[in-house]
Every structure is written in structure tokens, then in C-alpha cells.
Amino acid sequence: MSYMEFKPLVKKVNMKPKGIVEIVLETSISDLQGKIEPLSSMIDRRAEASLDSLVVNYNVTINTKTNKPVIEYKVDDTGIVQEVKSEGEQLEAELGLPKEKIPTKEEQVEADRSVIDDFIREGFAPEFYDTPYDIRNIIQRKLDGETYMKIASELGLSSGRIVELVDRYYTRIAPLAMKWDEWRKSKAELKKTEESKPVDQNDDATEEHAENQDSAEDDKAEGCDDSDEQEASAAPTEQPEEDPKEGTDGGETQDVAAAAIDKEKLEAFILSGQAPAFEGITFDFPDLLRRKKDGETWIELAKGLGVSSGKLQTEWREYKKLVTEHLSQLNSDGEQGAA
Structure with a gap:
């Protein structure tokens, strides 16, 4: 056989x-x-x-005035596809006006079924509550190698009925899957572009310059930007020729300890989880720094938090300043104890 x-x-x-x-x-x-x-x-x-068709045909309703689809979609940063209402529909809804009747036409579009299968596999396909069966699970089982006949037998349906339900679901989610595929490709292209940048390019400096150009003068005035830290860490550590005189507060010793804390040591201390929480710091910077080390940018992190990257980086510099002061105090206390 x-x-x-x-x-x-x-x-x-x-x-x-x-x-x-x-x-x-x-x-x-x-x-x-x-x-x-x-x-x-x-x-x-x-x-x-x-025979199982690898092409899904679906209809798109076109506004003949604008020659654009009546229903459009957008994809958020997490890959979720949502329907976008036109400006006219939004205005009608806000003012309670009757919907305008617009001239339309139907256009048939072909979609590669493998794209829709990926959309389902990745968990982005929506679930519709107007069907009594979990069609996504049926399709997933079929993709894993089971036959429609076996699945239909378990559900007490005919294989023809299963195929009908699956075809209807494919047609329904096809436009969402195609929009998601555009987002997936653009994200992959962006990643490829970022990976092709020269290795020695300072991405952090580029991002901070682009996002915080307006606040650069304020940052310098506060003395907490990265360039100040690098200059401080590069400066030679001067040991005092004699112990501080009686009545001083040990400030010179603390300044020496602060100068000895370089960027790598500071970040290692933050990632260790030993840095204390500071009043006025609203973000979990140990976790954010860990994610940044894994490849995310400040812009991506800020989008995920729903804030501007400028606000995030301003608080990050303030946080580093506080941690530096904390480490300086620890070093100072250690030196005094050793004495």
C-alpha cells in the first residue's frame, strides 16, 4: 500500500x-x-x-467615494487586532446622528491560509460567542495532524459540518489575520534594521539625545546625566593625606567613594535587588534594567508603561543618582568602620 x-x-x-x-x-x-x-x-x-484549499477567499466592502474599506483594522504593540471606526462613524456616535448611507461595492480578496494558521497558532485569533463550538481548537487539532473525521466523530457532527464551520471561521478572521501579518512583517523588518546597526554605536546615547534634547540643560544642572557619571568614574581617586579634622562631616570621604562607583558596578548593584526603594521613584527600575539588558529599548519600555520615554529616562537618571549616593554612603561607612 x-x-x-x-x-x-x-x-x-x-x-x-x-x-x-x-x-x-x-x-x-x-x-x-x-x-x-x-x-x-x-x-x-x-x-x-x-483536498483542503490553502487559499481563503473573503469579501471586503469598499466605500466607493473614498475607495477605502468600510471596516479598517489596527494592530497595537502587543499584536492585538482591533476594528477602527471611521471619523464619520465616531462623530455620528458622539452626536447621536443617524448613520449616513454610503455607496459601497464588494471586492473579493484572496488570503494565504498559512498566514491565518499562524495567526491562530500564535493565539491572536479572536473567539466568537455566536458559535457553539471552539473552532480555534478544532483548527489547532487539524494542524497538529488529526482528521476532520475524527474530530467530527468526537463532537457528534458530520465531517461536512465541521468543514463548513471551519471555512466560515477562516473567512471571518481573514482580514484580521492579513492586518496582523503586515504588523508582523514590519516588526521583523525593524528588528533586522536594528540588528544591522554598527556594533560600536551607542544606542543609549542616541535615544536619550533624540528623546530628551529639550530637557538636556535641566539634566546637566541637576548633575545626574550619564556623561557626568562617566567623567566622575574616569577621574583619578584622590586619597586624603590625613584624616578629616575633628568637626567635619566626612563629605570629602563620601565624594571619593562616589567617584569610585562606575556604571557597571552601579547597574550590577541595581540588578542584584539590594538597592532600596526611594520616595518619588514610581517605576520598578531593577526589572526595567533587566529587560533593557535583554534587548528592549527605552522607547519600547515607555510604550509598555504608557508614558513618554523622556519621563521614564528622567526618573531613571534620578534613580541612578539616589542609588549612587546610597552606595557612596555604604562605602564611606565601611571605610570609617575599617579605620
């Missing part, structure tokens, strides 16, 4: 005399690698066949 699977193109369906139907399939040699001989042995023999 011979068995094989391949993905052919249906070329012709010929109606012949005596109720015979001739189906012509076309595929590539690579798709039949190692299958030519078994397939040839099946000529003039009966075989069981099952």
Missing part, C-alpha cells in the same frame, strides 16, 4: 462521459521528492483523496 502527502495545484476539473470526472493536479518535482515511484504505481488504481 502506498501513502503520500503533497500540496498540488488543482489545474482542471473535466466532466467526461458516463458520469466520470477527471481532476488534474499539478505540483513540483521537489514536492514529490522520493514519491514519484509510489505515485506511478497507483496509476489506474483506486485511491482515497482529500
Whole structure:
């Protein structure tokens, strides 16, 4: 017995005399690698066949005045697809006006089913409550290798009914999946562009300059920007020739300790979880720094928090300043105890 699977193109369906139907399939040699001989042995023999279309056709309603789809979609930063109301619909809803009747036409669009399957696999496909069955789960089981016949038997349905429900679901989510695919491709292209940047490019400095140019003077006045820290860490550590005189507050010793704290040591201390919480610091910077080390940018982190990157980085510099002072105090206390 011979068995094989391949993905052919249906070329012709010929109606012949005596109720015979001739189906012509076309595929590539690579798709039949190692299958030519078994397939040839099946000529003039009966075989069981099952064809499942890899193209999903769906209709898009077009506004003939604007030549744009009546229903449009947008994708948020997490990949969730949502329907976007036109400005006219929003205004009608806000003012309670009757909907304007617009001239429309239907256009048929083809979608690659593999894109919709990815949309379902990744967990972005919506669930509709007007169907009594979990169609997403049925499709996932089919993608994992189960047959419609087996699934239909478990649900007490005919395989034809299962196929009908699946086809209807594919058609319904196709426009969402295509919009999601655009978002996926643009995100991959952006990542590719970022990875192609020179290795020695200072991404942090570029982002901070672009996002905080307006607040640069204030940052310098506060003495807490990265350039000040780098200059401080690069400066030679001067040891006092003699102990502070009686009555001093040890400020010179604390300044020396602060100068000895470089950027790597500061970040390692923050990531260790030993840094205390400070009043006025609203973000979890140990976690944010960990995510930034894993490849996220300040802009992406800020979007996830729903704030501007300028606000986030301003508080980050204030947080680093407070941690630096805390470490300086620890170093100062340690030196005094050792003395």
C-alpha cells in the first residue's frame, strides 16, 4: 500500500462521459521528492483523496467615494487586532446622528491560509460567542495532524459540518489575520534594521539625545546625566593625606567613594535587588534594567508603561543618582568602620 502527502495545484476539473470526472493536479518535482515511484504505481488504481484549499477567499466592502474599506483594522504593540471606526462613524456616535448611507461595492480578496494558521497558532485569533463550538481548537487539532473525521466523530457532527464551520471561521478572521501579518512583517523588518546597526554605536546615547534634547540643560544642572557619571568614574581617586579634622562631616570621604562607583558596578548593584526603594521613584527600575539588558529599548519600555520615554529616562537618571549616593554612603561607612 502506498501513502503520500503533497500540496498540488488543482489545474482542471473535466466532466467526461458516463458520469466520470477527471481532476488534474499539478505540483513540483521537489514536492514529490522520493514519491514519484509510489505515485506511478497507483496509476489506474483506486485511491482515497482529500483536498483542503490553502487559499481563503473573503469579501471586503469598499466605500466607493473614498475607495477605502468600510471596516479598517489596527494592530497595537502587543499584536492585538482591533476594528477602527471611521471619523464619520465616531462623530455620528458622539452626536447621536443617524448613520449616513454610503455607496459601497464588494471586492473579493484572496488570503494565504498559512498566514491565518499562524495567526491562530500564535493565539491572536479572536473567539466568537455566536458559535457553539471552539473552532480555534478544532483548527489547532487539524494542524497538529488529526482528521476532520475524527474530530467530527468526537463532537457528534458530520465531517461536512465541521468543514463548513471551519471555512466560515477562516473567512471571518481573514482580514484580521492579513492586518496582523503586515504588523508582523514590519516588526521583523525593524528588528533586522536594528540588528544591522554598527556594533560600536551607542544606542543609549542616541535615544536619550533624540528623546530628551529639550530637557538636556535641566539634566546637566541637576548633575545626574550619564556623561557626568562617566567623567566622575574616569577621574583619578584622590586619597586624603590625613584624616578629616575633628568637626567635619566626612563629605570629602563620601565624594571619593562616589567617584569610585562606575556604571557597571552601579547597574550590577541595581540588578542584584539590594538597592532600596526611594520616595518619588514610581517605576520598578531593577526589572526595567533587566529587560533593557535583554534587548528592549527605552522607547519600547515607555510604550509598555504608557508614558513618554523622556519621563521614564528622567526618573531613571534620578534613580541612578539616589542609588549612587546610597552606595557612596555604604562605602564611606565601611571605610570609617575599617579605620
